Amino acid sequence: MNQCPPSFLSFNDAVAVLLADNNIAVDTEQVLLPQAVNRILATDISAPFDVPGYDNSAMDGYAFSYNDLQASGELELIGSAFAGHPFQGEWRQGGCIRIMTGAAVPAQCDTVVMQEQAIQLERDNCTLVRFDGHLKRHQHVRKKGEDITTGTILFKRGQRLKATDIGILASIGIAQLPVYQPLKVAILSTGDELREPGTEKSEGEIYDTNRYTTQAILQNFGFEVIDCGIVPDVPEILADTFKRALSLANVVISSGGVSVGEADHTKTVLNELGSMQFWKVAIKPGKPFAYGHFHTQDTHGNNKRFMGLPGNPVSSVVTLHQLALPTLRKMAGEHIEPQQLQRLPLASPISKKPGRLEFIRASIDVTESGTRIQPLQGQGSGILSTFSQSQGYVILSAEGSSWQENELVDFLPFDQALS
Numbered sequence: 001m002n003q004c005p006p007s008f009l010s011f012n013d014a015v016a017v018l019l020a021d022n023n024i025a026v027d028t029e030q031v032l033l034p035q036a037v038n039r040i041l042a043t044d045i046s047a048p049f050d051v052p053g054y055d056n057s058a059m060d061g062y063a064f065s066y067n068d069l070q071a072s073g074e075l076e077l078i079g080s081a082f083a084g085h086p087f088q089g090e091w092r093q094g095g096c097i098r099i100m101t102g103a104a105v106p107a108q109c110d111t112v113v114m115q116e117q118a119i120q121l122e123r124d125n126c127t128l129v130r131f132d133g134h135l136k137r138h139q140h141v142r143k144k145g146e147d148i149t150t151g152t153i154l155f156k157r158g159q160r161l162k163a164t165d166i167g168i169l170a171s172i173g174i175a176q177l178p179v180y181q182p183l184k185v186a187i188l189s190t191g192d193e194l195r196e197p198g199t200e201k202s203e204g205e206i207y208d209t210n211r212y213t214t215q216a217i218l219q220n221f222g223f224e225v226i227d228c229g230i231v232p233d234v235p236e237i238l239a240d241t242f243k244r245a246l247s248l249a250n251v252v253i254s255s256g257g258v259s260v261g262e263a264d265h266t267k268t269v270l271n272e273l274g275s276m277q278f279w280k281v282a283i284k285p286g287k288p289f290a291y292g293h294f295h296t297q298d299t300h301g302n303n304k305r306f307m308g309l310p311g312n313p314v315s316s317v318v319t320l321h322q323l324a325l326p327t328l329r330k331m332a333g334e335h336i337e338p339q340q341l342q343r344l345p346l347a348s349p350i351s352k353k354p355g356r357l358e359f360i361r362a363s364i365d366v367t368e369s370g371t372r373i374q375p376l377q378g379q380g381s382g383i384l385s386t387f388s389q390s391q392g393y394v395i396l397s398a399e400g401s402s403w404q405e406n407e408l409v410d411f412l413p414f415d416q417a418l419s
């Protein structure tokens with residue numbers, strides 16, 4: 001099964017090493033509810049009471065006892081209930097009340113009829129209500145606790161809170177809550193050829209893309225990104241930049257300079273400031289990914305971490321997404337589940353050489369005859385534009401093979417990071 005070239009780690013082994021080597025590296029803090037969206041919860045939260053806290057009406061209409069209506073066919077109007085203003089009167093058998101959506105249903109009532117199915121009549125100085133159409137006992141009554149029952153664990157420590165979670169927390173009266181502080185991640189790009197977008201570039205120069213995609217992905221997950229800019233291929237400047245990054249962040253992520261070229265200084269500098277844990281993973285793109293520990297420690301005595309993304313823009317995205325991001329999320333306190341692959345048929349044939357696990361950018365092709373996965377043209381590790389049409393990766397195992405049209409392959413739909 002494992003066909004990795006010597007000294008290469010398989011993808012699964014690399015992920016396993018990264019996750020086993022890293023634990024939560026941040027403290028907790030208390031935040032107000034509106035600030036908790038996209039933050040990682042630092043405690044379990046269970047429901048202190050039922051929601052809704054009382055039976056209430058789902059319609060504007062009339063509330064009564066179903067048995068009373070069966071007995072008489074018409075009911076006497078004896079009061080009203082509005083949201084926030086329950087019925088205050090004396091209940092009488094054979095009675096009904098006018099009720100608005102959200103108002104408490106009195107204990108003696110079990111049924112609500114919407115006002116469109118009711119007629120009020122005046123008779124003998126009484127207001128009576130007659131109901132038409134078929135009706136069922138308990139209709140339009142929202143039961144106490146039907147949304148949330150007291151004691152239910154609603155959220156778990158390590159859960160990332162989404163917008164609707166904020167509403168659920170409000171519904172149980174939470175005004176502030178403990179979350180993990182954002183993990184501080186410093187980013188830098190290496191390469192003499194790199195220029196900042198918005199500035200002039202000359203022959204042989206390109207704009208830095210990796211720092212921008214990296215920053216966008218990390219910010220999306222709520223990390224505190226410390227931008228250390230573009231660093232030229234000069235070992236002393238690279239070392240100084242790493243030292244500055246280390247004084248500000250828990251993790252430093254660089255791009256470029258991790259291959260075997262004469263200007264690839266990143267690994268050399270890391271070996272002075274720390275130690276390399278592994279270099280090279282049998283994946284395509286993204287082979288020269290590097291992971292290490294700096295000698296510098298955080299306030300808890302943990303060595304700060306280094307992740308070196310390859311310079312090719314696609315390799316940098318794939319390694320950030322598949323190797324760095326799960327690790328950073330774990331360090332930030334988040335509980336993450338393994339990625340869920342889907343088995344789907346190919347829309348066109350595909351083949352690969354043995355050696356590395358491959359991540360093929362692909363789109364989802366939905367037609368009347370079903371859903372198929374279309375591997376896209378332009379799979380080179382410098383062709384970033386393919387990402388804009390992709391909705392996920394076809395993942396091809398390290399063994400070489402070919403797959404025919406309609407043959408099933410593993411497909412990984414893009415998550416929040418890339419969609």
Ligand SMILES: Nc1nc2c(c(=O)[nH]1)N[C@H]1C(S)=C(S)[C@@H](COP(=O)(O)OP(=O)(O)OC[C@H]3O[C@@H](n4cnc5c(N)ncnc54)[C@H](O)[C@@H]3O)O[C@H]1N2
Pocket residue numbers: 189190191193194206207208209210211255256257258259260261264285286287288309310311312313315381
């Ligand atoms: N003789 C070999 N050459 C290469 C190998 C190899 O095994 N033997 N591996 C190749 C693979 S695979 C990759 S991936 C790259 C990785 O190289 P580096 O991480 O050292 O990256 P650089 O050489 O600095 O740059 C590679 C490529 O990417 C462009 N680049 C770099 N940074 C950025 C950036 N921030 N934004 C946009 N583009 C960037 C750079 O200009 C180069 O074109 O090495 C292969 N070579």
Ligand code: MOO
Pocket residue numbers: 283284285286287288310312314315381
């Ligand atoms: O990682 Mo490199 O991308 O295989 O080009």
